[in-house]
Amino acid sequence: MSGPDGAPARAWLCRPGFEDMLARELAGAGARVASSAVAGLVVPEPGAPAVAMPASGWAFASAELHPEAVITGDSVNALGGAVADWFADALRGEQVALPWPCVFSAVDGVPGLGRRAAAVERAFHEKLSRRVGRVARLALPDLPAGTGPAHGMFAVFTAFDSVLVSRDAWLGGQRRMADDPAAPSRSYLKVEEAYGVAGAAPEPGQLVCDLGAAPGGWTFSAAKRGARVTAVDNGPLKGGALDHALVEHLQQDAFVFRPRAGQVYDWLFCDLVEEPHHVLRGVLEPWLAERWCRRFVVNLKFGRTDANALLRELRAGDSVLGRLATGASVRHLHHDRDEFTIMGASR
Ligand SMILES: C[S@@+](CC[C@H](N)C(=O)[O-])C[C@H]1O[C@@H](n2cnc3c(N)ncnc32)[C@H](O)[C@@H]1O
Incomplete structure (x- = not known):
């Protein structure tokens, strides 16, 4: 060409x-x-x-x-x-x-x-x-x-x-985002950038579950938009996420945490430092299969995993995204390092 x-x-x-x-x-x-x-x-x-x-x-x-x-x-x-x-x-x-x-x-x-x-x-x-x-x-x-x-x-x-x-x-929607001095981590920039790709952001009154939330950049991002956040992490929240009136901090294992019966979160956030397949099978799959969330933003750290092999898996029709999500995108965001972020909605 x-x-x-x-x-x-x-x-x-x-x-x-x-x-x-x-x-x-x-x-x-x-x-x-x-x-x-x-x-x-x-x-x-x-x-x-x-x-x-x-x-x-x-x-x-x-x-x-x-x-x-x-x-x-x-x-x-x-x-x-x-x-x-x-x-x-x-x-x-x-x-x-x-x-x-x-x-x-x-x-x-x-x-x-x-x-x-x-x-x-x-x-x-x-x-x-x-x-x-x-x-x-x-x-x-x-x-x-x-x-x-x-x-x-x-x-x-x-x-x-x-x-x-x-x-x-x-x-692709990647953009450099402006920091907020109250944000407790640089990860804040990633989720802010992800909203642009997803075409939506948490709104006042919506419910967000943030798995692997600490120190709280993603949680802070949702709470500052007026959403109510369940922040799940054994580690402490800091900065603008700490003691925020709209944030409930649960010191639990993200792979074990389950919403209350009948509870549907508007957003699942997940930013765990874990092997990507473990996150896909242990978090995204059950959350989408059980319809515990309407939308999701999940960061996958490819680290030693072959990123392109993972991409091919994600794009396959029988992947968790192919079977259970709609409008899903995978992006190496401007603020991502050796990781990419997937965004989409529950089918
Ligand atoms: C990259 S940090 C998250 C940063 C966060 N998104 C932010 O904006 O500040 C990853 C977090 O996942 C938490 N984590 C790792 N495994 C976990 C598990 N099984 N359950 C709950 N939290 C876990 C760690 O404690 C750590 O705080």
């Missing part, structure tokens, strides 16, 4: 350091990928066949881009101006009445890029404002929330003087 204007037909973005994981996920779907020259960016081998994305999206890719050109420029103004000219020309005949994402990604590992990326972006906006001011005013610099197709402009620096540009992308 190859694209127009010297661009690859597809390009995938991921968390730097996880290119090999993404390459293996893509290879499992039949893609042949070139060795990654830029951290956080994976492209297909020239002439490799097109590859179909799994119905629920890639796990390790934060975006699949449909590149249309590779634009070069030997100065900040030349490069920013050339990208603006390309985009303004590409817009011909298109009505732009709504805000649109205009996202420049400076993937790590481009030598010497540093602050130049922001300067190129400024030069782009100055030129775009001169050419199509009304369209330029509707540009949004952040990735839109949620997962799925997006139309706008997605620019990725592939070298000091070159940018890969796409107007169409599939977005």
Whole structure:
């Protein structure tokens, strides 16, 4: 597969350091990928066949881009101006009445890029404002929330003087989240990010069961939204989760804890440092089979487990997700380390 204007037909973005994981996920779907020259960016081998994305999206890719050109420029103004000219020309005949994402990604590992990326972006906006001011005013610099197709402009620096540009992308929903000083752990950021992929978050009055809750980042996230939380962990809650009026802390084993008869939680949260199959069989399977929860966010630490083998298992029709869940997604979130997060609803 190859694209127009010297661009690859597809390009995938991921968390730097996880290119090999993404390459293996893509290879499992039949893609042949070139060795990654830029951290956080994976492209297909020239002439490799097109590859179909799994119905629920890639796990390790934060975006699949449909590149249309590779634009070069030997100065900040030349490069920013050339990208603006390309985009303004590409817009011909298109009505732009709504805000649109205009996202420049400076993937790590481009030598010497540093602050130049922001300067190129400024030069782009100055030129775009001169050419199509009304369209330029509707540009949004952040990735839109949620997962799925997006139309706008997605620019990725592939070298000091070159940018890969796409107007169409599939977005996995991964985003850097803002911390809250009252949150007792960095894990808080993971569940906040997961809501964007799930397309929902706990609401006032909803019931949440958080298995492996301590020190309480996920519990705090739900309670600050007004949900009532049963936090199950032998360890202590801290920070904003400690003594929160909406939190009941139970010092019990998460694998043994059962809801009261007839009790249905709106959300199951589970962030146990345990072998993933143990979590899937010992927690997710009974919770979905018995319909003890409506929605779930479960983090699986792949550690020494083969992450791609686990992904294939999860995507199989006879997996716990295939049999018992609906609308399930598996994502390597921006805030995940050697783990991924699965989100979905009970069938
Ligand atoms: C990664 S931490 C959870 C972090 C939490 N999500 C947060 O946001 O602060 C994992 C927790 O799982 C708990 N845990 C591990 N095995 C458990 C079990 N069988 N039952 C209950 N808690 C368990 C540990 O005590 C630990 O507090």
